[in-house]
Amino acid sequence: MSIELTIKVWQRSLPASPKIVLLALADQAGRDGKCSPRLRDLAEKVGMSQHSVRTNLLQLESMGAVICERQAFRASTYRVVG
Template identity: 30%
Template sequence: MGYFKEIYRMDLPHRAKTVYMYLADRADRDGKCYPSIGTMARELNLSRRTIERAVTDLVQAGLLTKEQRWRENGGKSSLLYTLKCRLPPE
């Protein structure tokens, strides 16, 4: 729980804090995960647009990077998210 104190203190909209905690819960040891916008929206009971805004908030705050992933056939896949803050030990 102490891990998120830093996030709680930041001047971020609640949507960004919620999405950050969601991503942190799903990230690997390197802080990487790749849930789709639709999956996050469904599991957090938020709109796709709210998720997109939250991701933008986190990127602008320097807490997250996102990278487009591609399928072998050249089509888009889900985004790869990398958390920029220290993750709690597993």
């Protein structure tokens, strides 16, 4: 868990749904800001459907808050941008 990233996410001005998804990513991220959660696990953690999490991840990516490295047949790697 990266406390520094979590603090930065709390300080960001974001709508509630994207913020909770970003907080969940920051909670799992290493010092480099990267994590590779499965979509199903992330959805369960934040209490949203997988579709809602995917929509929020795309929104965060378009805002520049997250960089996604998509991989075939593997969980994507997300880097939380502080």
